[in-house]
Amino acid sequence: MDVGGELLQGSQPPVQAPLRLGSIELVANPLAGRVGPTAAAEAEAIIGEFGFPVRVSTPEPANLMRELRRAVDAGPDLVIVLAGDGTARAAASLCGATGPLLAPLAGGTMNVLPHALYGAKDWRAALRETLDRGVERPVSGGEVDGSHFHVAAILGPPALWAEAREAARRHRLDLALRRAKIAWDRAFCNSLRFALDGQVPIKAEALTLICPLVSRVMASDEPALEAAALRPRSPGEAARLGLHALFGEIIGDWRKDPSVEVVRSRFGWVLAEGGRVHAILDGEPVRLGRHAEFNFVPVAFRALVPHVDEPDPSIGATIRG
Numbered sequence: 001m002d003v004g005g006e007l008l009q010g011s012q013p014p015v016q017a018p019l020r021l022g023s024i025e026l027v028a029n030p031l032a033g034r035v036g037p038t039a040a041a042e043a044e045a046i047i048g049e050f051g052f053p054v055r056v057s058t059p060e061p062a063n064l065m066r067e068l069r070r071a072v073d074a075g076p077d078l079v080i081v082l083a084g085d086g087t088a089r090a091a092a093s094l095c096g097a098t099g100p101l102l103a104p105l106a107g108g109t110m111n112v113l114p115h116a117l118y119g120a121k122d123w124r125a126a127l128r129e130t131l132d133r134g135v136e137r138p139v140s141g142g143e144v145d146g147s148h149f150h151v152a153a154i155l156g157p158p159a160l161w162a163e164a165r166e167a168a169r170r171h172r173l174d175l176a177l178r179r180a181k182i183a184w185d186r187a188f189c190n191s192l193r194f195a196l197d198g199q200v201p202i203k204a205e206a207l208t209l210i211c212p213l214v215s216r217v218m219a220s221d222e223p224a225l226e227a228a229a230l231r232p233r234s235p236g237e238a239a240r241l242g243l244h245a246l247f248g249e250i251i252g253d254w255r256k257d258p259s260v261e262v263v264r265s266r267f268g269w270v271l272a273e274g275g276r277v278h279a280i281l282d283g284e285p286v287r288l289g290r291h292a293e294f295n296f297v298p299v300a301f302r303a304l305v306p307h308v309d310e311p312d313p314s315i316g317a318t319i320r321g
Helices: 039-049 061-073 085-095 112-118 123-133 158-169 173-186 235-246
Strands: 024-028 054-057 078-083 101-106 134-144 147-149 152-155 192-196 202-204 206-210 225-230 260-265 267-272 278-281 284-287 291-306
Touching: 024 039, 024 061, 039 054, 039 078, 039 123, 054 061, 061 078, 061 085, 078 085, 085 101, 085 112, 085 147, 085 284, 085 291, 101 112, 101 123, 112 123, 112 291, 123 134, 123 291, 134 152, 147 278, 152 291, 192 206, 202 225
Parallel strands: 024 054, 024 078, 078 101, 101 291
Antiparallel strands: 134 147, 134 291, 152 206, 152 278, 192 202, 192 267, 206 225, 225 260, 267 291, 278 284
């Protein structure tokens, strides 16, 4: 399920980045959906246009995380990632609040974090703009049982609908139908109980936690997550929410659905009434146990983004519900 919004200001205002980047690490996955075998060389050439030194790595998928850790541990001024959503999320987690600046470029299928930071742009344009007039932007986020997210977390059976949607994006209609059937069969069979900020537990079909980076209802500097509780009252409403998850760009903002309740939260927990908590973090499935705790992270990582005088309304336009 895509999530996000029109307001894309971070939890803190951007500050001017160093005018000169002494070292850059570029990690590219040629097998990612929108990368390809020539992308690393293209990116290296673009960086060379600005006179910045760069070390380029194109590891095999089995070595991708190891090479990403090496790039971050090398202590460069900037880490550029050209890969899928899982790699972008991992890179942000590895860089953290005190590590190198990060530029996660759109190389995957959903590209939830790159699109939130740079808009629905080709990675080449985003890279040029970032190197030409980049500023440092602290990005807040969230954490669920040690796994970080920087756009949104979906907890509960609707995460299964998101998996069906991703299969459809890859033109695997047979797999999409199978996953949609599983999501339908499990509706109301594995509901959640959750508690926000120490309050009384509530039962819901699912809970979505949305970061300030893409929230439509929170101020940009609010130190909290947008928590949307999905509480359908019938299988028909559950199906409607599933369709919102599956065809979000067509139907519109799923949070306007009458069975969705939106509040703000800094911490809490979720408990699956049966089985485990199904989860999608920034577009990637994550395995959780029956019980999971979450919290708001004031500065999850520091991104390098193009400076703009006014907010760009196109940014985040593809990250809709």
